[in-house]
Amino acid sequence: MNSIDLAYYPGCTLSSTAREIDAALHQVCNQLDINLAALPDWNCCGSSSIHAVRPQLAVSLAARNLFQAQAMGRDLMVMCAGCANRLRVASNQLRSDDTSRRVNREILGDTLEKDLQVHHLLDLLPHRLMTAPYRDAxxxxxxxxxxxxxxxxxxxxxxxxxxxxxxxxxxxxxxxxxxxxxxxxxxxxxxxxxxxxxxxxxxxxxxxxxxxxxxxxxxxxxxxxxxxxxxxxxxxxxxxxxxxxxxxxxxxxxxxxxxxxxxxxxxxxxxxxxxxxxxxxxxx
The missing domain is CATH 3.40.50.11810 (Rossmann fold)
Incomplete structure (x- = not known):
């Protein structure tokens, strides 16, 4: 099976209290030929209370990460459930909401131009594990x-x-x-x-x-x-x-x-x- 090249967003949790999950993710992806390249300058996705208190700021925080993945020419891998949710919501809003597109173009000087996908590892695992040569791993x-x-x-x-x-x-x-x-x-x-x-x-x-x-x-x-x-x-x-x-x-x-x-x-x-x-x- 062909390898998969993805940008990788670790997020705050997998870079701190859950570093062992980050390490496991990289070990598994290496064995499944999923090549992860970390975003060069990632930031908080806007999780926790930000999206409830300052919704547009939360979109901008997530958008900055999405734009980095877009610049790398890769879809984005996220292991944290909260990060996956916030990045996907922001991606959806940047495509469907004119105000969000305008605000983030003014703040960050960019916009989503392609169908960037935000993957959780579970999106890919079941099919990957059942396909040769990985089903025998x-x-x-x-x-x-x-x-x-x-x-x-x-x-x-x-x-x-x-x-x-x-x-x-x-x-x-x-x-x-x-x-x-x-x-x-x-x-x-x-x-x-x-x-x-x-x-x-x-x-x-x-x-x-x-x-x-x-x-x-x-x-x-x-x-x-x-x-x-x-x-x-x-x-x-x-x-x-x-x-x-x-x-x-x-x-x-x-x-x-x-x-x-x-x-x-x-x-x-x-x-x-x-x-x-x-x-x-x-x-x-």
């Missing part, structure tokens, strides 16, 4: 691991982004390739509290406890998410008596493809996954 299977997929609310695209691929089902496909078993539950897109975790943990803690309770009730041994913020919230706000390991799908994929130092990697987790891996007799 599995080195350390996770056979029999019972998990619930947790996409979070930011990957449940609003109607204005309906032209982007629907991601629900993609995580189950990837984890199935690894040999894991997805369990049915109704909380795939339930909000974890996101950035409210900092200002109002009293609100977020019950939300996370509810999610964990439902995962345990479903019979899960772990939660697998596609969002670094969701992973952090589910770990840090999980009640002490209702705790399951929480994984990023990309770190499990890096593990399965044999490109991860597991003991060092798992030290980054707030809920230790090693007892689960030992109980399942997975390679460590």
């Amino acid at each position: 599995l080195r350390r299977p996770l056979t029999g691991l019972r998990f619930v997929p947790y996409y979070g609310c930011l990957l449940a695209a609003p109607p204005e982004l309906r032209h982007y691929p629907k991601l629900h089902g993609s995580m189950e496909s990837v984890m199935g390739w690894l040999g894991a078993d997805a369990l049915a539950w109704g909380y795939q897109a339930k909000c974890c509290g996101a950035f409210l975790s900092v200002a109002r943990p009293d609100i977020v803690a019950p939300m996370v406890a509810d999610i964990m309770n439902k995962a345990i009730s479903a019979g899960a041994e772990c939660v697998v998410t596609a969002c670094a913020m969701c992973q952090l919230n589910l770990e840090i706000r999980s009640p002490s008596d209702k705790r399951l390991p929480v994984f990023s799908v990309v770190e499990l994929l890096a593990y399965g493809m044999g490109s991860m130092d597991l003991p060092l990697w798992f030290k980054k987790h707030l809920i230790d996954p090693l007892p689960l891996f030992k109980s399942k007799r997975f390679a460590i």
Whole structure:
């Protein structure tokens, strides 16, 4: 299969508290011949509260990154769910809203001239993994691991982004390739509290406890998410008596493809996954 060349937007989270997810992403992409070139001077995408307080500023912050990818002549890869949402919303607004186009042409001296796509890794993974030679890349299977997929609310695209691929089902496909078993539950897109975790943990803690309770009730041994913020919230706000390991799908994929130092990697987790891996007799 031909290689894919993409611009890469790491964003604030994958450059700080989730650097291990950034490393896993690069390991996986290298093995799948997805060539990532980081934006030369990326900035915050306008996530958190900016889009609610200053909507046009949020578009401009995202637009500056989109224009850099456009100048590189590449579509854009984003791993963070929040960043993917904000960059896609801005891309859509720059094409459909005359005011946004005019404001950003005046501020940034550029406009979107081509059909720049903003990809989340899950857009590409299921098809890529099922295609030769990558379908035979599995080195350390996770056979029999019972998990619930947790996409979070930011990957449940609003109607204005309906032209982007629907991601629900993609995580189950990837984890199935690894040999894991997805369990049915109704909380795939339930909000974890996101950035409210900092200002109002009293609100977020019950939300996370509810999610964990439902995962345990479903019979899960772990939660697998596609969002670094969701992973952090589910770990840090999980009640002490209702705790399951929480994984990023990309770190499990890096593990399965044999490109991860597991003991060092798992030290980054707030809920230790090693007892689960030992109980399942997975390679460590």
